[in-house]
Amino acid sequence: MAASAAVTANYVLKPPPYPLDALEPHMSKQTLEFHWGKHHRAYVDNLKKQVLGSELEGKPLEHIIQNTYNNGDLLPPFNNAAQAWNHEFFWESMKPGGGGKPSGELLALLERDFTSYEKFYDEFNAAAATQFGAGWAWLAYADNKLKVVKTPNAVNPLVLGSFPLLTIDVWEHAYYLDFQQNRRPDYIKTFMNNLVSWEAVSSRLEAAKAASS
């Protein structure tokens, strides 16, 4: 299942590109059932209701996101639209048997922009761990450079002028069932070591480079 850089979604609850139990033991079927089946579904359903009859109805998801961000003074559809986009992007950022160090061009770029994979790991880890409250941590691409970004609530790099390449959801609902007792650091480590789909990151990077040239 090729992951594209542009997540068009168009108000469809797309299933993850693997069965709901495929990420076990690192992310449980129960978590996927709630996180995808309830949370993500609610964002999609609520977005549909929210834009019905408005000028935003039928517009691509990215259009809604860009037009309701309003420089941080968010218009009502932003949260549902961005969260629908973010979650589809998140499922496609993971794969069974994923994680660890990438190779080839991606590794070379990480080493160029972070000095080493380990330095990237630490920076991504720190961003995910220190995002106060709900939010996301990202690997993003802008001005021919890779960088780590953290965002609150539903905000994503699209509205900050960069191309998202990888994300981890750090809202509590993402890890609260599997990493009980508030163990966000363990969740982040598990994501990095066991879940990241570097294939998805690579193909998104190609699309980002093509779009920038």
Added chain:
Amino acid sequence: MAIRSLASRRTLAGLKETSSRLLGLRSIQTFTLPDLPYDYSALEPAISGEIMQIHHQKHHQAYVTNYNNALEQLDQAVNKGDASTVVKLQSAIKFNGGGHVNHSIFWKNLAPVKEGGGEPPKGALGGAIDTHFGSLEGLVKKMSAEGAALQGSGWVWLGLDKELKTLVVDTTANQDPLVTKGGSLVPLVGIDVWEHAYYLQYKNVRPEYLKNVWKVINWKYASEVYEKECK
């Protein structure tokens, strides 16, 4: 080892205080996790014992620990005149200090049913609620709606505006205390709507948590605060 176990916390604190004074350093006031005035399971079935224990021992404790760390770093930066570090520390102080402040209030906002949890407010606060919101049901409906609609993490509050002498319902994001919404606002009842406050029991159904939490709200405490501030 034996000597250390005999030394009381107060003695050790006294030694630290003395040595700080000898070095010419002001010692700062640090904080400890307050005990709950009831057992973890005492708020069931509205809030599970599992949630209460994790919420208190993991989440609130983390805010206290991180607040103390930030305060120590702040103290050092202030003493050194390191303005950049002082400013840099503000978000950690607001977040962790706010977390400590808010949760300390929250534990007092809750009470087991057999100790009055859920009993409607009488007296001055009861009257003020009827005046401002029509009825207690009206207030509950408004707070539940605003709590459910809050995106991300935060709190929904019933507050007293000391200056205008009115009751207000408002929300704050993350761990911002109510006072960040207005210097004259005094929190009377705060309800935590971070996912950690309800997820293990109610999962994604925050409205169900908000429906049930009112059964254990300690209106006696809210009344005491209200009457004290209104003097």
